[in-house]
Amino acid sequence: MQPLPLSAFAEALKPLLAAPFDPAATPLISAVANNSSKVAPGTLFLAIRGAKADAHRFLPDAVQKGASALIISADYEGPLPSGLPVLRVTDSYLAWSIVCETFFRRPADAFRVHTVTGTNGKTSTAYFMRHYLDTVKPGSKTALISTVCCDLGAGPEPSEHTTPDAFTLQEMFAAMKTNGVTDAVMESSSHGLHQHRSGTLKLASAAFTNLTGDHLDYHGTMENYYKAKKILFRELLADDAPAVVNTDDPAGARLVSELKQERPGLRILPVSFTGRADAFCSLRKLMLNPAFSDLEFTLDGHDASLRLPLPGAFNAANCLTALCMAYGTGLPFDALLEASALIPHVPGRLQAVPLACGATAFVDYAHTDDALERVLTSLREVLTADGRLIAVFGCGGDRDRTKRPRMGAAAARLADLAILTSDNPRSEDPMSIIREIESGIPAGTHYLVEPDRAKAIELAVREARPNDILLVAGKGHETTQETREGKHHFSDVEILNSFRP
Numbered sequence: 309m310q311p312l313p314l315s316a317f318a319e320a321l322k323p324l325l326a327a328p329f330d331p332a333a334t335p336l337i338s339a340v341a342n343n344s345s346k347v348a349p350g351t352l353f354l355a356i357r358g359a360k361a362d363a364h365r366f367l368p369d370a371v372q373k374g375a376s377a378l379i380i381s382a383d384y385e386g387p388l389p390s391g392l393p394v395l396r397v398t399d400s401y402l403a404w405s406i407v408c409e410t411f412f413r414r415p416a417d418a419f420r421v422h423t424v425t426g427t428n429g430k431t432s433t434a435y436f437m438r439h440y441l442d443t444v445k446p447g448s449k450t451a452l453i454s455t456v457c458c459d460l461g462a463g464p465e466p467s468e469h470t471t472p473d474a475f476t477l478q479e480m481f482a483a484m485k486t487n488g489v490t491d492a493v494m495e496s497s498s499h500g501l502h503q504h505r506s507g508t509l510k511l512a513s514a515a516f517t518n519l520t521g522d523h524l525d526y527h528g529t530m531e532n533y534y535k536a537k538k539i540l541f542r543e544l545l546a547d548d549a550p551a552v553v554n555t556d557d558p559a560g561a562r563l564v565s566e567l568k569q570e571r572p573g574l575r576i577l578p579v580s581f582t583g584r585a586d587a588f589c590s591l592r593k594l595m596l597n598p599a600f601s602d603l604e605f606t607l608d609g610h611d612a613s614l615r616l617p618l619p620g621a622f623n624a625a626n627c628l629t630a631l632c633m634a635y636g637t638g639l640p641f642d643a644l645l646e647a648s649a650l651i652p653h654v655p656g657r658l659q660a661v662p663l664a665c666g667a668t669a670f671v672d673y674a675h676t677d678d679a680l681e682r683v684l685t686s687l688r689e690v691l692t693a694d695g696r697l698i699a700v701f702g703c704g705g706d707r708d709r710t711k712r713p714r715m716g717a718a719a720a721r722l723a724d725l726a727i728l729t730s731d732n733p734r735s736e737d738p739m740s741i742i743r744e745i746e747s748g749i750p751a752g753t754h755y756l757v758e759p760d761r762a763k764a765i766e767l768a769v770r771e772a773r774p775n776d777i778l779l780v781a782g783k784g785h786e787t788t789q790e791t792r793e794g795k796h797h798f799s800d801v802e803i804l805n806s807f808r809p
Contacts, residue, residue: 309338309411309412309413311336311337311338311350312336312337312410312411313334313335313336313337314333314334314335314336314337314352314376314377314393315329315331315334316337316410317337317352317395317406317407317410317411318334318395320406320407320409320410321379321395321397321403321406321407324397324398324399324402324403324406325395325396325397325398326382326396326397326398327396329395330393333377333393334393335350335376335377335393336350336376337350337351337352337376337377337411338350338351339351339352340352340353340354340407340408340411340475341353341354341370342354342355342356342363342404342475343363344363344366344367344369344370344373347369347370347373347374347375348373348374349373349374349376350374350376351370351373351374351375351376352375352376352377352378352379352407353367353370353375353377353378353379354378354379354380354400354403354404354407355367355370355378355379355380355381355384355400356400356401356404357381357400359526364380364381364384364386367380367386367388367389368389371389371392375392376392376393377392377393377394377395378392378393378394378395379394379395379396379397379400379403379404379407380394380395380396380397380400381396381397381400382396382397382398384396399504401502401503401504401505402504402507404474405474405503405504405505405506405507405508406507406508408474408475408477408478408507409474409478409481409507409508409509411478412478412479412481412482413482415478415481415482415484415485416478416481416484416485416492416509418484418485418489419451419484419485419489419490419491419492420490420491420492420512420637421491421492421493421494421509421511421512422437422441422491422492422493422494422511422512422513422514422633422637423493423494423495423496423511423513423514423515423540423544424437424493424494424495424496424514424515424517424629424630424633425495425496425497425498425501425514425515425516425517425537425540426515426516426517426518426519426537426554427517427518427519427520427521427522427676427678427679428517428518428520428622428674428676428678428679428682429517429518429622429625429626429629430454430455430495430496430497430517431454431455431456431495431654431657431673432622432623432626432627432654432657433515433517433626433629433630433633434452434454434493434494434495434630435452435454435456435652435654436626436627436629436630436631436651437493437513437515437630437633437634438450438452438493439630439647439650439651439652440630440631440633440634440639440644440647441491441493441634441639443643443647443650444634444639444640444643444644444647445490445491445639447490448490448491449461449487449488449489449490449491450489450490450491450492450493451484451487451489451491451492451493452492452493452494453467453471453472453477453480453492453493453494453495454467454493454494454495455467455469455495455673455785456654456655456656456784456785457655457785458480460480460483460484460487460489461483461484461486461487461488461489462483462487469497471494471495471496471497471499471500471501471505471506472500472505473505474503474504474505474506474507477505477506478507491512496514496540498523498526498527498533498536498537499523499526499536501536501537501539501540502526502527502536502539504539506544509544510544510545510546510549511540511544511545511546511549512546512549512637513549513550513551513552513633513636513637514540514541514544514545514549514550514551514552514633515551515552515553515629515630515632515633516537516540516541516551516552516553516554516557516559516560516563517554517557517625517626517629518554518557518559518560518678519533519534519537519557519558519559519560520676520677520678520679521676521677521678521708521710521711521714522676522708522711523707523708524708524710525706525707525708525709526708534559534562534563537559537563538563538566541563541567541571541574542567542570542571545574547571547573547574548575549574549575549636549637550575550577550632550633550636550637551567551574551575551576551577552577552579552588552589552629552632552633552636553576553577553578553579554579554580554581554625554629555578555579555580555584555587556580556581556582556584564576564578575636577589577632577636579628579629579632581594581621581624581625581628588607588608588632589605589606589607589608589628589631589632590605590606590607591603591604591605591624591625591628592604592605592606593605594621594624596619596620596621596686596689596690597619597690598619598660598668598690598777599617599619599660600615600616600617600618600619601615601616601618601619601620601621601623601624602614602615602616603615603616603624603627603628605628607628607631607632607635607641608635608641610641612641612645614645614648614649615649616648616649616651617649617650617651617653618651618653618658619658619660619686619690620658620683620686620687621682621685621686621689622682622683622686623657623658627648627651631644631648655784655785656671656672656673656783656784656785656786656800656801657672657673657784657785658670658671658672658683658686659671659672659784659801661801661804661805661807661808662808662809663769663772663778663804663807663808663809664807664808664809665769665772665773665774665807666773666774666775666776667695667769667772667773667774667775667776667777667778668776668777668778669769669772669777669778669779669780669804669807670683670687670777670778670779670780671780671781671783671784671800671801671804672779672780672781672784673781673782673783673784673785673786674701674781674782674784675703675704675731675781675782675783676711676715677711677714677715677717677718679781680699680701680715680718680719680781681718681721681722683779683781684697684699684718684719684722684723684779685722687777687779688722690777691775691777692775694775695775695776695777696724696725696773696776696777697722697723697724697725697776697777697779698723698724698725698726698727698768698771698772698776698777698778698779699719699722699723699725699726699727699779699781700727700729700761700764700765700768700778700779700780700781701715701719701726701727701728701729701731701779701780701781701782702728702729702730702731702733702738702741702742702745702761702782703715703731703741703744703745703782704731704732704733704734704782705732705733705734705735705736705738705741705790706734706735706736707734709744712741712744712745712747712748713744713745713747713748714748715745715748716728716745716746716747716748716749717748717749717750719749719755720748720749720750720753720755723779725754725755725756725768725771726749726753726755726756727755727756727757727758727764727767727768727771728742728745728746728755728756728757728758728764729742729757729758729759729760729761729764729765730742730759730760730761730764730789730791731761731782731783732783732786732789732790732791733790733791733792734790734791734792735792738759738791739759742757742759761789761798761800762798762803765780765800765803765804766803768780769804769807780800780804783798783800784800786798786799786800787799
């Protein structure tokens, strides 16, 4: 990137500046960094006081390495170098995002960005929305940023995070602009929203899927978790953009109520999967099958039926959410309905694997109690009378521990046999995690424990009989397992494929 004068960054940061900027102090900025290890001469260094570390203590290191200017928190009272321009800001996370989008020349202004937030369903809804845009919108070239993969307009690439850090996100937007993208669909995590990673981006459409227990290791309380999600609709959604909200979910109903007061001009499109007549889109009937789902629904006065080539009630819900988003942006209903019949499977989201024993296995990313309950409920609804439901699952280490017993309770209630195992234990002892899951399982419940995930899947296959359904939950599309020793290759799908007919 060509260097920019410091004044360009100061102008973009003006709403956050705690003190006037001296226009005489405007060196050329050739790089930006919030990590002192990445500082070189010509760098604008921003110190963030984060949840785990305060980067202000690295200011001397950044100066020693040649930083041309500094951005610090407004309330920082420590020593500062003389002769170096310093900007004080009231919100360091948002300031960093603005610095990044300024450095890359606001690339997202060149296309429309659509996003999905919620605890569960973000990836599938984003995939489906991309399908609608690419299939129905004339001349569309749609990019995707998701948990499963990213496509910046030049083909799919592996994904590291649900919402990339602010610098990486703007770098990706810049690549999209270069590749001639017209629309981008992305997932928005609560972490990314709380840290304002999207900067001043104004979204063309957004959806809220649900809010259930997760990420409390970061947010502390469900109230904080909700407020992080709300940032998207309160601050990032353009005035004329559709906001599709699941009002069956209590947090979604609350969000709609509050947005009507706080942003009365916002175009809110309530969606209901329980047949509520007052919803913009209402699912009236759902017939489930292991290979497809038959839907009858009403959307903005249109009565319609649809055979969706995907199993599961949550796939039906995610499809209708994406359909509302696409319709809300102006795409024709009949064309969207036709495109729905060809909607793609999402890797690791209720991905079917037939087994030689006559059972069918499904791999799914469900890693919260709510998601596990949803997928088990959907699979139980398509079981034959002589079939059993077997669930293999664990819970991630170094993450929200409160959901562990709830996941055990959900599996005990809905599966005929639960097999507890490891799921990215990271620095924790796998058996310690399993014991916390066990604490939610009622006494007297029959279940099995096998901490080695590969052996647990093999055990489940040996237990399975014809017409059984086997769910392997938690990792979905992932191709690594993260333990104390680091990451190593691991794929639930690959292991199950070895037991195909």
